Amino acid sequence: MNLLLWILAFLLAAIFVVTGVVKLVTARDQQIDRTPYVEDFPQVVIRGIGVLEILGAIGLLLPALLDVATVLVPLAGAGLAITMVFAALVHTRRGDGVAATMPSIVLALVSVFVAWSRFGPYPL
Numbered sequence: 001m002n003l004l005l006w007i008l009a010f011l012l013a014a015i016f017v018v019t020g021v022v023k024l025v026t027a028r029d030q031q032i033d034r035t036p037y038v039e040d041f042p043q044v045v046i047r048g049i050g051v052l053e054i055l056g057a058i059g060l061l062l063p064a065l066l067d068v069a070t071v072l073v074p075l076a077g078a079g080l081a082i083t084m085v086f087a088a089l090v091h092t093r094r095g096d097g098v099a100a101t102m103p104s105i106v107l108a109l110v111s112v113f114v115a116w117s118r119f120g121p122y123p124l
Contacts, residue, residue, distance in 0.1 A: 001122055008114050009064070009073070013057035015107065016080060020057065023050030037090055049083070056080040060114070063124075070124040077115030084108035 023031070023046050031038040031046065038046055059076025063069045088104040091097075118124060 001117070005114060005117050005122055006064075008110055009060045009077075012077075012080065012107070012110060012114065013060045016053040016057040016060075020050040020053030023047060023053070037094055037096070040090070040094070052083060053080070056083065067124075070118075073124060074115040074118035077111045077118065081108045081111035081115060084111060 028038060028043050028046070056076045056079050059072050059079070061073075063072040063076075084104045084107045088101050088108065091101040091104060
């Protein structure tokens with residue numbers, strides 16, 4: 001189970017680093033073409049979400065790898081889950097459909113699973 005949690009943490013971290021970096025470095029006009037919800041928020045909010053995603057990804061891995069403040073791992077998982085719940089709500093509110101909402105829900109569920117497992121039965 002510990003191996004599965006490490007694999008899930010690395011996958012989540014990779015996904016959130018990539019999406020976070022895209023939100024930070026891509027121009028707003030280019031983001032609107034690929035992700036229409038961007039037009040509902042100012043650029044500073046989108047960049048803030050990108051920073052949160054990157055920090056969450058770092059929090060999933062770095063404390064566990066360094067064996068320092070390992071309580072941050074489940075907290076990062078919980079924070080990323082909350083972020084994805086709000087992402088799903090944005091897509092639902094916009095009427096983007098299941099295809100746009102489902103990735104956020106899946107990422108939220110995986111993040112909750114990692115957070116719950118690291119808080120409870122499989123701590124670091």
